[in-house]
Amino acid sequence: MPDRPAAGDGRRGAGPLPGWMRLPLAVLAGVVIGLGQPPYDLWYLGFAGYVAAVWLFLVTPGGLRSAGTGWAVGLGYFGFSMGWIVEPFFVDAAVTGWMAPFALIGLAGGLALFWGLAFRLSSQGRYPVIGLVLAWSLAELARAYVFTGFPWALVPYFWLPVPVIQWVSVVGPHGLTLLTLAAAGLCALALRPGGARAGLAGLALLAALFGGGVLLTPAAQDLAARPVVRLVQPNAPQHEKWDPQKIPVFMQRKLEFTRAAPAEGGAAPALIVWPETSVPNLLHRAGPTLDRITEAAGNTPVLLGVQRADQAGYYNSLIVLAPGGGVQALYDKHHLVPFGEYMPAAALFARWNIAGLAARAEGGYTPGPGPQVIDMGPLGSALPLICYEAVFPQDVNGAPLRPDMLIQITNDAWFGTWSGPFQHLAQARIRAIEQGLPMLRAANTGVSAVIDGAGRVLVTIPLGEAGFADAPLPPPMRHTPYSRTGDLPAGLLMFVAIAALWAGSRRRRTPESD
Structure with missing residues (x-):
């Protein structure tokens, strides 16, 4: 029939x-x-x-x-x-x-x-x-x-x-x-x-x-009295990022942007944000590098991406360096990229010599325990997001408590120079709208941006350019209905x-x- x-x-x-x-x-x-x-x-x-x-x-x-x-x-x-x-x-x-x-x-x-x-x-x-x-x-x-x-x-x-x-x-x-x-x-x-x-x-x-x-x-917020944050964008192409001859060039670039004086009449930054995997050493071997960063930042804390290792494996991590030295906060990325940061069925794929693009060990990185809110001192609290994690509305909504800001560090050099970086930025803006929270976004090659809780881009560093940008940190907006309920009502309907x-x-x- x-x-x-x-x-x-x-x-x-x-x-x-x-x-x-x-x-x-x-x-x-x-x-x-x-x-x-x-x-x-x-x-x-x-x-x-x-x-x-x-x-x-x-x-x-x-x-x-x-x-x-x-x-x-x-x-x-x-x-x-x-x-x-x-x-x-x-x-x-x-x-x-x-x-x-x-x-x-x-x-x-x-x-x-x-x-x-x-x-x-x-x-x-x-x-x-x-x-x-x-x-x-x-x-x-x-x-x-x-x-x-x-x-x-x-x-x-x-x-x-x-x-x-x-x-x-x-x-x-x-x-x-x-x-x-x-x-x-x-x-x-x-x-x-x-x-x-x-x-x-x-x-x-x-x-x-x-x-x-x-x-x-x-409505647009009055940012006149707000503390200033600085985003650092070194613009290290992925094929050069880990080149031993290029690593000192990119590190010097980040240090210069970190110690640069604010624009005439501008306030000194209260926070400096570097992108994902900004440090070329594993955390337990990065002491001299972290000392150079602390010296360049002076009295300003620096949030940056670093890889670390322990007995359980390798981690794609984020740390906050306190003024004067020392790690005051640590976060391990928990939502990893399949086939990029870890390999599903790694032993099976290893038979054909296929490994993840960013794997540091067999099977790739180890996931962290989950979303985590970190204390940023006078600036309030922040929910850190490393690259891919900003794609997931449910992960941002899964924070243990409502933060004052979202911070995404990412290395969009992997995505090329056409659609990928801009789509990733767009999703960061949508996360800000969903939560009614500002988003600080530091990207290796761009697009770095400060975004308010309505998704408006207040300042940006264009794709493919090296530089830094200072901008006032927007305050949190309303506690949105979606930030309270998540996907449950839509799914049930x-x-x-x-x-x-x-x-x-x-x-x-x-x-x-x-």
């Missing part, structure tokens, strides 16, 4: 497209969605791409063909927006360059499976567009958690250039995913005959998202709605209903 949509399922009036036309269009829709991500930031094209994806779902016969359509949309989106994933493999191209195409195809194709599954599960229901909105939102939630999670470039992140993104402070990124896909679904239904009411509803929802976003945007939709469909298929 042919696989066809049921009568009254929301596809009436939309004829199916043949696969030779539908699948390329689906990939193209995914690429258009990707144009909403940095560095393009064409948010209106991003939304149009989601509308096109739902329309393609409506003109797909269903079953496995719906799965193929969803997978093709995801392949286009993830393959285009995450093309930066090949960059780390070309740092040492002779050794790892061969892995680059496999990494891109594997990542894009693997993440696209989440979207393909959502399209497949939604294709046979009585209300497929409602089912797709719920299943797609749930797939994105799963992508953030399954197999340690990879919530890079979540659905609503294209809203960052406009006020709509402020909704993440209330409903979180997954709640905004649900609202975004609902608006896209209604607009897609407007493209079929008799879809005027759906189109009006879609426009009304978009108006509510924009209007609410404007109301949710906090999705599960309950899907269960209700499934139960309603089953009742309609009973003889009594017929």
Whole structure:
């Protein structure tokens, strides 16, 4: 029996497209969605791409063909927006360059499976567009958690250039995913005959998202009396960073930026922040280097990235050097990068001589115990985030107590010079909005920035430039609803709605209903 949509399922009036036309269009829709991500930031094209994806779902016969359509949309989106994933493999191209195409195809194709599954599960229901909105939102939630999670470039992140993104402070990124896909679904239904009411509803929802976003945007803060922080960006390209002849050059650069006098009339910094893995020695061997940093900083504490080792293994860590010397705070990165900082099934991959890109020992780094708030003295408390950790909303929300600021140190030299560093910066801005907290971001090659609790970039050091920047530290903003609840409300809503939709469909298929 042919696989066809049921009568009254929301596809009436939309004829199916043949696969030779539908699948390329689906990939193209995914690429258009990707144009909403940095560095393009064409948010209106991003939304149009989601509308096109739902329309393609409506003109797909269903079953496995719906799965193929969803997978093709995801392949286009993830393959285009995450093309930066090949960059780390070309740092040492002779050794790892061969892995680059496999990494891109594997990542894009693997993440696209989440979207393909959502399209497949939604294709046979009585209300497929409602089912797709719920299943797609749930797939994105799963992508953030399954197999340690990879919530890079979540659905609503294209809203960052406009006020709509402020909704993440209330409903979180997954709640905004649900609202975004609902608006896209209604607009897609407007493209079929008799879809005027759906189109009006879609426009009304978009108006509510924009209007609410404007109301949710906090006013700019008065920073006149705030303490000053300094970000240091040495701009050490990854292929040169650990070159023995270049290490002294980059270290001298960081020391000069640290001891530099403030601008005329400016206050001396109360905190200096260096990027991830700024020290070329393991912590227990770094005494002379730390003494030079302390001398350059004078009476100012320095927060920096360093690697350390103990009997349990190697750690990617962050320390705070107190004025006068000594480590006053230590944090070990806990959310490590699979295949980059540790190898899943390391013994198995070792048989083919495949090791992690940043592995210092068999199996890579050892994870720390979890999110940790550190005391920064008169500046308040801070939640440290090392590179990849700022990608995870749930990790930031998992802090044991609410800090006064977020501090991200990172080495985005791994990500190349095109989309990766800007997408990483965008996610740091969204974390600040979710929590209503300022973010200090020091990146090796950029983009370093001071961000307020509304996600506004107050000062920045451009990508690929060496330098330092002084800026007042913004105070915390409101304690946002999302910072109190996390992903639980959005996740429960999705599960309950899907269960209700499934139960309603089953009742309609009973003889009594017929």
